[in-house]
Amino acid sequence: MELNFTGTDICAINGTRSAPETHYDVVVVGAGPSGVAAAIDAAKAGAKVLLVDENPVSGALMGNDIPLYFGGRMTAATQNTERMLEAIFMSMPALETAMDAGVELLLGTTAWGVYRNGPGVASLPQQVVGLADSERSWLVGFDKIVLATGARDLAMSFPGWNQPGVMGAAALQMLLTRYEAFAGQRILVLGSHDLALETALLAQARGIDVVGLIEVRDAPQGHSELVAKVAAAGIAIHCGQTITSATGGINGIESAMLSTGDVIACDTICVAIGLIPSIELVDAMHGPRALNATRGGYIPAGEPSVTAVGDCAGLADSGFDHIAYRMDWMRALSDISADDTIICQCEEVTRADLIGVQPPNYLSRPAPMCARSLDTLLQDGPANPDQIKRLTRAGMGVCQGRRCRDQVAMLLAIEADKPFGSIPLASHRAPVRPLPLKILAEWDEPAEMDAAWDVWFGIPTQWVPVEDINTPYQDEHRQMLYTGMYT
Amino acid sequence: MSGSEVVIVGGGVTGLSAGWWLARSGVKVTVLDKFIVGWEASGRNGGGASHYSSPLFDEEQRLWPQMDELLGYPTEHQKGRILIAMTERQWEQYRFIAERHTRLNHPVELLDVKQVQEAVPLAGDNCFGGVHYKFGGHANPQRSVQAYAWALQDLGGKIVQHSPVTGFETAGGKVTAVKTANATYGCDAVVVAAGPQIPQLMAQLGVDVPLAAARAEMIITEPAPMMPLGGVDGHKIYGRQTLRGNLAYGGGPHEWLDVDATGPAARPSTPLARNLAKRLAELLPKAAHLNVIRSWAGIIENSPDGRPIIDRLTSPDNVVVASMSSVGFGLSPASGHAIRDLVIDGKCSFADIDILKLSRFDNLESDWREKRGWMPIS
Numbered sequence: 001m002e003l004n005f006t007g008t009d010i011c012a013i014n015g016t017r018s019a020p021e022t023h024y025d026v027v028v029v030g031a032g033p034s035g036v037a038a039a040i041d042a043a044k045a046g047a048k049v050l051l052v053d054e055n056p057v058s059g060a061l062m063g064n065d066i067p068l069y070f071g072g073r074m075t076a077a078t079q080n081t082e083r084m085l086e087a088i089f090m091s092m093p094a095l096e097t098a099m100d101a102g103v104e105l106l107l108g109t110t111a112w113g114v115y116r117n118g119p120g121v122a123s124l125p126q127q128v129v130g131l132a133d134s135e136r137s138w139l140v141g142f143d144k145i146v147l148a149t150g151a152r153d154l155a156m157s158f159p160g161w162n163q164p165g166v167m168g169a170a171a172l173q174m175l176l177t178r179y180e181a182f183a184g185q186r187i188l189v190l191g192s193h194d195l196a197l198e199t200a201l202l203a204q205a206r207g208i209d210v211v212g213l214i215e216v217r218d219a220p221q222g223h224s225e226l227v228a229k230v231a232a233a234g235i236a237i238h239c240g241q242t243i244t245s246a247t248g249g250i251n252g253i254e255s256a257m258l259s260t261g262d263v264i265a266c267d268t269i270c271v272a273i274g275l276i277p278s279i280e281l282v283d284a285m286h287g288p289r290a291l292n293a294t295r296g297g298y299i300p301a302g303e304p305s306v307t308a309v310g311d312c313a314g315l316a317d318s319g320f321d322h323i324a325y326r327m328d329w330m331r332a333l334s335d336i337s338a339d340d341t342i343i344c345q346c347e348e349v350t351r352a353d354l355i356g357v358q359p360p361n362y363l364s365r366p367a368p369m370c371a372r373s374l375d376t377l378l379q380d381g382p383a384n385p386d387q388i389k390r391l392t393r394a395g396m397g398v399c400q401g402r403r404c405r406d407q408v409a410m411l412l413a414i415e416a417d418k419p420f421g422s423i424p425l426a427s428h429r430a431p432v433r434p435l436p437l438k439i440l441a442e443w444d445e446p447a448e449m450d451a452a453w454d455v456w457f458g459i460p461t462q463w464v465p466v467e468d469i470n471t472p473y474q475d476e477h478r479q480m481l482y483t484g485m486y487t
Numbered sequence: 488m489s490g491s492e493v494v495i496v497g498g499g500v501t502g503l504s505a506g507w508w509l510a511r512s513g514v515k516v517t518v519l520d521k522f523i524v525g526w527e528a529s530g531r532n533g534g535g536a537s538h539y540s541s542p543l544f545d546e547e548q549r550l551w552p553q554m555d556e557l558l559g560y561p562t563e564h565q566k567g568r569i570l571i572a573m574t575e576r577q578w579e580q581y582r583f584i585a586e587r588h589t590r591l592n593h594p595v596e597l598l599d600v601k602q603v604q605e606a607v608p609l610a611g612d613n614c615f616g617g618v619h620y621k622f623g624g625h626a627n628p629q630r631s632v633q634a635y636a637w638a639l640q641d642l643g644g645k646i647v648q649h650s651p652v653t654g655f656e657t658a659g660g661k662v663t664a665v666k667t668a669n670a671t672y673g674c675d676a677v678v679v680a681a682g683p684q685i686p687q688l689m690a691q692l693g694v695d696v697p698l699a700a701a702r703a704e705m706i707i708t709e710p711a712p713m714m715p716l717g718g719v720d721g722h723k724i725y726g727r728q729t730l731r732g733n734l735a736y737g738g739g740p741h742e743w744l745d746v747d748a749t750g751p752a753a754r755p756s757t758p759l760a761r762n763l764a765k766r767l768a769e770l771l772p773k774a775a776h777l778n779v780i781r782s783w784a785g786i787i788e789n790s791p792d793g794r795p796i797i798d799r800l801t802s803p804d805n806v807v808v809a810s811m812s813s814v815g816f817g818l819s820p821a822s823g824h825a826i827r828d829l830v831i832d833g834k835c836s837f838a839d840i841d842i843l844k845l846s847r848f849d850n851l852e853s854d855w856r857e858k859r860g861w862m863p864i865s
Contacts (some may be wrong), residue, residue: 009860012701013740017758113760119752120702120786122864123742130758139758286753347731359561359630362730368559368641380524380636381648387523390530390629393731398709400780430756434778437708437768441775442761449762452740455723457701457813462793463540465591466842473587480583 003460011458013123016448020128023141024050024104027129028148029111029281031055034310035148036094042146043101050140051103052131054110054433056084064399066433067278068174069153071167072252073268077181081108084179091178109133112440113430114145114285116305127305130430137440144305147282151275151296151311154326155403156190157351158333159245161269162342164252169199169272176206184268188256189213191329192237193320196272197226200235203270211266212236214243214258216332221325223318242332243269259336273329274322276406277312280432283425291421293323297406298425323420330410343411344404346397354408355415357391374415383412385426395426398434458482491675493830494519494665496652496688500529500628501815502680503635504823505807505830507558510642512831517672518636518644519665521651521750525632527682529816531754531785533705533725533737534631535718536817537568537623539593541795542838546821548622554820559641560634563627563730568620571603571610571721573769578615581721585618594621607719609711611772617721625718625727628816635819651749652681654691661805662692676805676830683788685810687748692803696796697848698788698810699861700746704756705737705784706763708777722770724763734774736767743861744786751786787813791848791855797822798845799829808845 026042028035031053039051054067059079062070077083085107089095099105109131116127128139153168155161165184169191175182187208189200192215200210213220213230218240220227230237241259246269248254255265276297279289288301295314300306315322339352347360356373358365374383385408388394394408395401401408405426413420431440442449456462460482468474493509495502498520506516518524536551538544554562572578588595598617603610606619636646647667655677656664662677681688683700710732717728726736739762744751760782768775790796790812800806807829811822825835856862 005858005860007858007860009743011740012860013742013759014864016740113758115755115757118755120744120784121742121753121755121757124757128758130761137761286755360731363561363563363630364555365561366555366559368637369561372637380646384523391633396731398778398780429781429783430760431779431782434709434780436776436778437764438775440706440761440779441765441768442758443765445762445765449740453723453738453762453766454740455720455725455738456703457741457789457793459789459793462789462812462814465540465587466542466544467591468587469842477587481580 011452011454013452016446016452017123017125018139018442018446018449019125020139020141024048026144026146027052027140027142028146029129030148030150030310030312031092031095031105031107032148032150032310033094035146036092036098038146038148038309039103040098040101043098043103049103050106051098052106052109052111054108055088056081056108058134061434064434065403066399067152068171069155069168069271069403070171070175071268072164073167073183074175075181075183078179087179106133110433111281112137112433112435114281116285118286132435132439135439137435144307147300147306147308147312148310149278149281149312151315152278152402153271154274154276154406156271156273156329156333157341157343157407158243158336159338159341160247162345163246163248165248165267166246166253166269166271169195169270170275172199172270173202176202182208185209186211186266187268187270188264188266189270189272190243191215191272192239193221193325194223194226195275197222197230199270199272200230201233204233204235210235211264212238214241215239216242216329242336244336274326275311275315277314279312280428282306282308283428284430284432289425293321294319296322327410327413327420330407331414334411334414343407344394344397346399347393349392349394354388354392354394354411357388359391360393378416382422383416383418384424385409385412386424388412389426400432400434401426491515492517492673493676493678494672494674495678495680496665497679497681498524498636498646498648499527499680499682499815500525500632500635500819501809501811501822502678503632503639504819505678505680505809505826506644507635507639507642508823508827509830510639510644512827514831516639516644518639518646519650519652519667519672520646520648523648524636524646525629527751528785528787529632530629531705531783532628532816533735534625534628534727534816535725536564536625537620538814538818539588539591541818542840542842543818543821543825546824546837547818550820551624551626558634558638560637562631562634564624565626565717566624567716568623568625568718568720569598569606569617569716571607571617571719571770572615573613573722575615577722581618588620595619596621606716608714609771609773613769613772623718627729652688657692657803660803662803676807678807678809678826678830680809682810683746683786684748684750685788685808689808692806694800694808696808696810696845697791697851697855699743699856700786700788701741701743702754702784702786703737703741704739704759704763704782705735706760706767706779706782707733707735708774708779709733711774711777719771722766724766724770734767734771734777736763738766739763743863745863746786754784754786756782756784789813791851791859795822795843796845797825797829797840797843799833800845
């Protein structure tokens, strides 16, 4: 085949991407107090500012514990977008201040990826953030991006946790305050650090029956003033104990059993052991991040055009070692868990299959497979959650690992007998929120993209059947499949 | 060669398959990998196994249905593929390919729109027709790579991860040892199957291997209801429905890169996910409501003609170099067999693979990348 090369690969990405729809000096992701304050500051300094917040998210996403661990305990009121929007404005008067300052505000708008040129990519026209609402997705260019994405709930597994009614503290607080849409009446709280104490007090103030707090350590962990307030409120803190199982029915949780053997009736178990800074966007853009035990986990570690503010930059540092605390809980819950305790709810991965590095149960397990385990895998090198994920599917589901990623890392640390910090962070990938194909799709893509599109590299000699080489079929093949690529 | 030592540089699917084949022949195998087995393109591809353009095709087709049993671990191999044409031009192209298959005695069947919808419940009436390959198929790349690695270990082979190769020791026209930062591995023969790092490694042996690296991307959705056949693609995207139900698809423009001796610096995905999502929503409109939950990228290398390089060198004469030129996963059962044959017998036993010799590029112009436009964006 005579090929005369033109010096241009028309199937390469070069110059085929769409430009962002708009450009802002500053894009702020997350309209909590820190994000709104950052947006107002930037606008007052004369910048063109866009402030986006994913809330209110759809009922379907809330049902998958996105962005917080709602545990199916939201009322039908959360299905009403108008009401939810109003609730957000009511709870955040600063939003109006921001708009008065010239900030453009988009609620119900998710930032699902941040992209810029760097190692491995040089084809982006400019750095962009991918946005999406309930109708479509689009790209926005920026000079600076401020991430104010907050913190998400740490979920913890125990027998029976995979039922409606087991939820996180941040989710509970949001349902109780902003949305007034919590569907439970009697809650048991796991943990006794400030998060747990504050959540218990808030719930009681909102008329919820708080049946007690469970603390795995020997004493309450939070600030003494908060501990005293909880005591004054008549809420018991059961120390040196853990939950051993939860039972329930069609509507979810009905009771919890403790390590003392006591059974406590409740319809909700609030896991208030910790919050994790929401660094999905930073990690998905391969931005630097570092583990900081007193600030709640991995936090952004500096990037010229990216600023993190509020909880996503790290929880307020009170000197409390959140990682050590979580590991104590994980060890206790790991000890009482059964082989068939589910770790990954989306993919129904049990504790035994995770530790055994076994494939999902729709695949066969011949003898050599059964003989493999985390122990045999560790002989090849240190534990890597991404490798475990590929083999067991833990973390591969629609909640994008929100419920199990932290637990899997902790469990790997325990099983490998290594410090938590030695276990790499399982990778986050864009879109950092589940996005329907039809929403993510670039329906009006540039003609250049379509012209460059080939199923693979567009190399005409790559797919000619070997039998056809140096026959007339070879040219026919090229002309039929690769017209326009080479002269 | 039973009892001799072979060091394999690169724990991707090609190196692992070669190691497994060699271990089956009683060779002592050590696979060295810079990180974790299958971490690069071998674990990031679409899983297709229908490479009719390759001289290794027949062996690929013969072996895949047996691989679970031969390896002792699940690969998720599934047989057959359906390509759906979404434009008149694609329908013309797919029928052309179907005609070629018929002539080459590969069983195919043309499907009209109604038949496509029956065979592919997620398809719509927006297509022009389809081609059902009654051959080929797909497997799970990540599971298969680990299966090769484990099967190799079960036969006594060694895998050393987190150990990038830094160089070679040579004597008497042979490589006598392979070096990493922490150890030196003596050997009777070497297989260099290090993907984009092959040129830098082989340059140390004075051998020029023309390869250029590029980034390609994929997306995956949450699980869809299981279709009778998971190997559904077309519309210029490739991919499959996994046995869990997820739809994993890739395709579209690539970006040429420079990769240094330590391997890809990063594998960033880009907003190309949106263009993949568009085509997948068009191909399978009844899945358009499904959530995309991840995107990713991989770095793969191509030879100047896009065909693999599988060759035993004349000097040093105990080195086999193997790049599958961006099409390595599906062919891996056969490429490993071919490499085993070259290492042990000096000749492939089951196919004429002279077309894959490195010497075909002996007269390649030095500016071959520039001429093809295969240069990184500056």
